[in-house]
Amino acid sequence: MSALSVESLYKVFGKGAHQAVDDLKAGVPREELPNRVTAAVIDHNWEIATGETFVVMGLSGSGKSTLIRMLNGLIEPTAGSIWIDGVDLRSLSKKGVRELRRDKVSMVFQHFALLPHRNVLENVAFGLEIRKLPGDERMDRAREAVEMVGLGDEQDKLPAQLSGGMRQRVGLARALAADTEFLLMDEAFSALDPLIRQEMQDQLLELQAKLAKTIVFITHDLNEAMKIGDRIAICDGVVKQLGTAEEILKHPADDYVADFIADVDRSRVLTAEAVMEPVGSDTETRGLETVESGVTVNDLYGTVVASDQPLLVVNEWNEPLGVVTPRAIIKSLAPETASDAQEPQRA
Ligand SMILES: Nc1ncnc2c1ncn2[C@@H]1O[C@H](COP(=O)(O)OP(=O)(O)OP(=O)(O)O)[C@@H](O)[C@H]1O
């Protein structure tokens, strides 16, 4: 069973929303819908597994926040269904949805509203207060979460005494203290300086390796998406493409996606395994230096291209998987257009 899934999910704003969904289902293009309606989420169908980090990415107005608000029951879909842990959100009463938000699903926003007169620890504990946990347990759990995000030394400070990155960490700690299975993050790092942002991304990856939450992470930054996501959905109302970073980079579904990925630093996403050529019976592998399959092209570039030497890609048991050549590395760094990608199939 998937942890979270959506089926034929639509959200249309404005008068005549249901008619608009019927029209969309009948094949009317979005541009031809009446002006009074906005189709924010169109026919989403996907499921995510427990422990997966699923990234939803798209330009401003592509329906990302609308989607996440439906996932935690803040707004109702116009059509379609959402299943969380096997429960159809439509079957829940108002109280049921509130309980879902309290016990199962935590949110982290771009600008997290911290209480100005409470210190870091108290702000983190606040979410647990609402859940009526006893004081001691509340503080213990808050302390643990504050440690997890690296704010142990700052726990007595007030929000005004914190940097933007620290404040965002408090928001993350508050969500972690709630200890819910699901974490919904809407542009949680987008307001941060690039360096702090990278630190937060690394920290999330580290935490996720330990905690294995089921995360829906929203961003409009494709490099961030590719760094954080197990899989990525590129959205523009509809889901344009859903896949791993590698799948999307290597086989963009259409020109929209191809344009989108043109600026990505491919060298940090593609791995040795992604760019290697398989070992054939006539491949000479003796004497080649080895490299592990997960090493990125960025880290390989120096050795392979500068020394003009192929490397043997091996798995964790040192078994040969393939060979990376300088040519393959250079080729992998050139952005591929959607039509290029399709050529082999047409031929
Ligand atoms: N409550 C609402 N009423 C009417 N239209 C809305 C409402 N909420 C969102 N929209 C519209 O739906 C579309 C999608 O908005 P949404 O906030 O989901 O986009 P987004 O992808 O989160 O964008 P951003 O990256 O700017 O946060 C937009 O055209 C927006 O104007």
Ligand SMILES: [Mg+2]
């Ligand atoms: Mg948004």
